[in-house]
Amino acid sequence: KKNAEFLSGQYGTNLLLIGAALMLAIANKNPSVKEEDLRSFTTCLMILQLLWMMWYILVRDRQKSAPPEKDVHATSGWIRGGLTLLALLSLIMDAFRIGQYVGFQPCVSAVLVVFPVIHATHTMAQVHFLWFHIKDVIKSFETFERFGVIHAVFTNILLWCSGVMSEAEHFLNNHKRRLSALGLINLTTEYSEPQCNCTTSTCSMFATSLYYLYPFNIEYHIFVSVLLFVMWRNIGRTIDLTSNHKRQVGKNPGLILGPLVGLLALASTIGILVVYVTHVEKSIQMRRSAVSMFYIYAIVMLTVMCIAGASGLLIYRVNHMPLDTSKNPSRQLDAEVLFGSSIGSWLMSWCSIVSVLSTESNPPYRWTNLVYSLFIVLEKYVQNLFIIESLYRQQEDGERQDPELPAAPEVFSVTSSLAPPYNGIINRTFESPDRSCVTTESEQEESEQVYGCPRKLSDVPAPVGNETVERPNIKRQILKNIAVFLIMCNISLWILSAFGCRPQYDNGLEEETYGFSIWSTVLNFAIPLNLFYRMHAVASLFEVFSRV
């Protein structure tokens, strides 16, 4: 088994490295290796993955009598929903690509139309696979399936890489165009556009909207590869049935402050984005003020995020709870990926700090840049700890003690009001009128009537344990608010970076210290990782939100 793991892992890594070698050659703009070569290579990989998925689904259909084990932790409904949304945007992107090809048909290679067609098919098949098979724990043809799954993983990573590369190239061209508009450099763009004119009127529309769709396509691929990787790790695993059940999520009373502040952050982020993108092209003065504005805004936001995360950690410190040590590959991977993808933006921040401290020029945003970078480091540090601690916490005491109770944390106050008959204090006057109420509760959970019933009891002096149960409930509410707030903030930071607000390019400090080529290499490595980090943090915080 260990050998099959390494056999397939090495195969997948080599696939990725071939792709990387091709991409490096393309980056050098050498005429001997063209974009088309990479496209045909990824097309082949996608076709192979399609074949494997078809084979897998056929085999599963035949074995209908013995349905495979499922790992319920592998993914959740809202992740799949989100991915379906991203996949839809990817499909639109493919349609635009085909449209673009139609316009440029006379002068471009046919590979450019085959790729989007295959990609669209691949996307649809993969979404189907995600919905119905991603949780499977494979136990037959293990070695072959391992190759299939790892092939799928690395095909998606390769598609992510090539998306990242196109996006970075586009951004760099954009950046140069801006600089030349400001008169800072002489523009000598080498257009990668086709050599002929477009025959339809929609080409330029397609071209611009493509670049707004890119970020979604990129996130789609990296997310799918993470899910598939979990599936790969699950192959041949024996699932521990005791820890293999998932909690249901009910209503969330008291969830007001977090979403409210979060929405505020989101709204102001969009404002800042618009102001930034328009101001940064105008004049050097405007450019500097735009960068300063961004830093101040981000510092405020990061400070609040740090405080939120730290208070979440404090709450965990206050009530000691045993950690959940059951084996769960998807959770472990979550933590590792979170940690690994932080490295990109940490490197970026430390580079900024070094350059701020060593530079001789003194723009107005020099020290705000320093503070901003320090906060970026700190915020990721705290947020990672908060997420990991939340994921490794065991469920709250109350529910673990009576496992037969359908675990819905929000009906808690109800159960505590019903405490007397459960707590051994037998009170016949209570028992007889309430019995009907209890049965309706189990039948129509969370209906209004349930909340109506215990009110009759609340006049009675509060019974034992009411307070001790009430307190974690408040804590849980605070944690839920924190999680929602952090989700919104992470989405905001993702939007800022994904749609062109990248002061690391525009402030000029780091470029001075590191030189253009080193610094743009660092950014091309760090920014995609950072974008992935933000998205992944959102997903993990969702998980936290539904757990606490």
Add this chain to the structure above:
Amino acid sequence: KKNAEFLSGQYGTNLLLIGAALMLAIANKNPSVKEEDLRSFTTCLMILQLLWMMWYILVRDRQKSAPPEKDVHATSGWIRGGLTLLALLSLIMDAFRIGQYVGFQPCVSAVLVVFPVIHATHTMAQVHFLWFHIKDVIKSFETFERFGVIHAVFTNILLWCSGVMSEAEHFLNNHKRRLSALGLINLTTEYSEPQCNCTTSTCSMFATSLYYLYPFNIEYHIFVSVLLFVMWRNIGRTIDLTSNHKRQVGKNPGLILGPLVGLLALASTIGILVVYVTHVEKSIQMRRSAVSMFYIYAIVMLTVMCIAGASGLLIYRVNHMPLDTSKNPSRQLDAEVLFGSSIGSWLMSWCSIVSVLSTESNPPYRWTNLVYSLFIVLEKYVQNLFIIESLYRQQEDGERQDPELPAAPEVFSVTSSLAPPYNGIINRTFESPDRSCVTTESEQEESEQVYGCPRKLSDVPAPVGNETVERPNIKRQILKNIAVFLIMCNISLWILSAFGCRPQYDNGLEEETYGFSIWSTVLNFAIPLNLFYRMHAVASLFEVFSRV
């Protein structure tokens, strides 16, 4: 515990990233960040590590009444011996550095003498720590110790990185000098030498010998960091005592072919190295023939290595043995590091393949380069599988069946001759004279007398199981030969790459496809990883050798 892990892991990663930011700034040759800054930063880290080690040793000394648990898998005597040797070479290097400083004293910063002094102290303290404490399983002050250990890990990684950087810079300058000697480029070196003349006569001697000592210093630091990382993973672990015993290694009869062929490979390697290094500077014609010679030699060697590894795997396929699934962090790390460090040279090989297939120029070594690159990929693939399979194999059947027998595989034939009394065939005539013999065996293991005793019995018709036990013995001999041969080959390949035989710089093919800056970035990333891979493979194969 999980949280402490991430807390300290994030701390360590950030240390490394600060160092990386400084190094990137230095690489840009910007006057605002100097070599001295990096040196002072690493000096601070080393001093911190020294303080922590002192604290740790003091605390351990106090707790002498309760000696800590030890993880016997953490390291072995010969690894520590090898590291001590590397440490000695590092000390010599420090002495040379101090000597160089004395010569240049008037014009260089004092940091350049503080660094080697602290480094020498650090090296000695660390070797002491390795000998007496690396196997400890820490169970008190866990969180604090975690920070200490991870600090040590990343200090060593940082020292590795800065060593790699200096080495790469030196090699690049050397490469440029060669090219200008051939008239291919115009040399415009920016000397990083101090601005004044040396006051002693030994400076240039120190400077040249420093560069021969660099490779050893580099390997020393990366190895120590791997060992310390295992220690970090062991913190707070509960050791499973049943699997926590190590096998002793005795004599190895029949170990002739492997070492012989291996020595042959090693000797011819040194010949090739000398010819290559002298020829590559002479003329373009000589240069080409030197590169061709290297490729042909390497192809032959890699082919033999592939065959050896594959036959090892075949032997494993023939006799099915259950895998050893007991928890063993150091083994798991070995496998992961082996896999991770292969990535560097795989990337390099795939880049070569892409450029050979796409290039227009046609040097004589074009297709040998292709074959060589393919073999590099294949050889790593096979060798990794062989090592991992060997490490995860359970010990041979015979010993596992009687675990009370001190496991010494070479006394195997002895145990099989003693089989009758153990196998339930009670034979009083045997029992009485042998009892003394058995007791001496357990008392003076592996003395001559042990081998003498059973000889009296061997006249007796061979008892049950003699043949089935004899056969794995032959297999084991083959496996041992393979391991020794692969060790020698890996050492050869390390020597070639470490001491200047790098055709990836000299053949010009990849440079044409990727451009100088991209290709040298790839090489600066891949070659240090490849060197580390070779050394690590040697260490793992040693482990394999003593296990089979």
